[in-house]
Amino acid sequence: MSIATLIRELGRGQISLAEGEAHDLFAAMLDGGVADLELGALLYALRAKGESMDELLGFQRAVQERLYHLKAPPGGITPVVIPAYGGGQETANLLPLFALLLQHFGIPVLLHGTLENHDGMAASYILRELGILPCASLSQAQHALDQEGLAFAPTAVLCPGLASMLSLRNRLGLRNSAHLMVKLLRPFNDVGLHQVSASQPGEMERLRNCLLVTEMHALLLQSCEGEPFANPAQRPQLEYFDRGASEILFEAERAPAHHSPTQPKATSAAATACWTRQILAGEIPLPLPLVNQLACCLYGTGYAQDMNQAKAIAAIEAGGLAAA
Numbered sequence: 001m002s003i004a005t006l007i008r009e010l011g012r013g014q015i016s017l018a019e020g021e022a023h024d025l026f027a028a029m030l031d032g033g034v035a036d037l038e039l040g041a042l043l044y045a046l047r048a049k050g051e052s053m054d055e056l057l058g059f060q061r062a063v064q065e066r067l068y069h070l071k072a073p074p075g076g077i078t079p080v081v082i083p084a085y086g087g088g089q090e091t092a093n094l095l096p097l098f099a100l101l102l103q104h105f106g107i108p109v110l111l112h113g114t115l116e117n118h119d120g121m122a123a124s125y126i127l128r129e130l131g132i133l134p135c136a137s138l139s140q141a142q143h144a145l146d147q148e149g150l151a152f153a154p155t156a157v158l159c160p161g162l163a164s165m166l167s168l169r170n171r172l173g174l175r176n177s178a179h180l181m182v183k184l185l186r187p188f189n190d191v192g193l194h195q196v197s198a199s200q201p202g203e204m205e206r207l208r209n210c211l212l213v214t215e216m217h218a219l220l221l222q223s224c225e226g227e228p229f230a231n232p233a234q235r236p237q238l239e240y241f242d243r244g245a246s247e248i249l250f251e252a253e254r255a256p257a258h259h260s261p262t263q264p265k266a267t268s269a270a271a272t273a274c275w276t277r278q279i280l281a282g283e284i285p286l287p288l289p290l291v292n293q294l295a296c297c298l299y300g301t302g303y304a305q306d307m308n309q310a311k312a313i314a315a316i317e318a319g320g321l322a323a324a
Contacts (some may be wrong), residue, residue: 003038010044022058023199026177030161040168043176045300050202056210061183066196067159068138072191073108078217078301081192083098083182084113084152085166086226088272089118092263094290095123095227096130099278101294103150104280105317107301110145110187113151114166118178120225121269129273158187183207183228184216187190193300197223208239215244219296222252232263232287238296248300250292286318294318 005098009015017025034042051059066191073077080102099109115124115134124134133226135141135153142258152185156163160165165178166188181198181205196211196218198204204222211218221228222236222295230236278284286294295307295314304310 003034003042006077006219007038007041007045009040009256010049016049016052017058019054019058019061024056024058026059027065029165030062030159032161032164039165040172041180043165043168044172044174046177047174051168051180051206053206053213054210055177056180057213059177059181059183060210060214062160062164063184064186066161066183066297067187068147069189070085070110070138070142072083072151072188072189074266075106077107077110077226077303079110079145079188079192080297080301081187081194082111082228083185084111084123084225084227085117085179085182087117087122087174088225088227089120091225091231092235092265092272092275093123093126093225093227093230094232094263094272094276095130096126097231097279098290099150100130100253100276100280101213101234101290101318102297105298105303106149107297108145108204109150109205109301110141110180110192111150112158112185112187113152114153114163115154118170121267121272123227124152124154125152125269126272126276128276129269130276142292151284153187159208184210184214186187186216190217193218193297194218195228196220197226197228199226202207212244212246213240217242219293219300220246221293230287230289230293234287235292236288240294240300242300249296253289291315291318 002269017246021237025216099111102109135151141151141153145148196207198207218241219240224231238250240247240249264275279286291314299307299310304313
């Protein structure tokens with residue numbers, strides 16, 4: 001089938017690709033084998049139609065084959081993988097805070113994402129204010145993980161072809177399939193607790209099905225300003241996935257949290273970094289929804305023996321950060 005025919009039939013929703021066809025198409029996209037005009041049209045057609053499960057699986061396999069992999073640091077605790085591709089416009093971006101909380105517990109953390117966000121406050125801006133700079137190479141990311149227990153790897157370091165597709169958003173004016181794929185990156189192969197989120201119900205359901213089929217180890221939640229951290233004002237559902245099964249660890253709150261501390265303005269990286277330091281110093285309380293997400297990660301990484309222990313540790317330690 002010609003590219004022109006494929007664009008037309010995908011755009012009209014007349015076909016969905018088989019997994020093998022989707023793999024080959026996305027592989028060509030990642031490798032620069034599709035001209036810019038046709039690439040933009042294909043990405044728009046796929047977004048308008050909505051990717052099928054077979055297409056998602058094929059795309060994910062193509063990305064995984066081109067992904068540069070890291071080794072999990074020694075110690076026996078599962079690393080947490082956090083995609084950072086959103087950014088606060090109305091709510092402060094607390095993803096760096098959540099990453100540092102995990103590091104505080106000795107849990108290895110890999111953040112991966114973009115260096116810029118034209119729509120809001122990217123995590124990279126806040127990380128820089130906190131003294132955490134992006135890694136320029138895979139070896140630098142591995143060194144940061146091994147020595148510091150935390151690394152921020154730009155997408156281009158892990159998968160250059162995927163980074164190129166992400167950058168098309170500025171030219172096309174909308175997200176594309178690459179933005180869905182970055183939520184499912186597995187930089188440690190089959191190791192890692194992946195924080196996966198979406199803002200729209202349809203996308204959430206597709207991700208849920210994909211996590212079940214691929215047996216990914218993950219925590220799925222409603223995104224906050226496009227980032228995978230629990231909204232500090234109202235906890236989303238926190239659903240845990242492991243070996244093809246899922247379990248809801250926390251139900252979604254129906255009413256906003258009562259005692260969420262005043263947050264910094266979403267437009268200020270410096271203010272968010274300052275607020276983050278205050279949380280870590282125990283000067284102001286950690287919002288309860290983030291305590292809940294922390295408990296899920298303590299359980300999912302093997303830091304705690306069971307969920308009850310994880311809840312207790314998160315509650316006690318979150319209130320005693322200053323003492324640590």
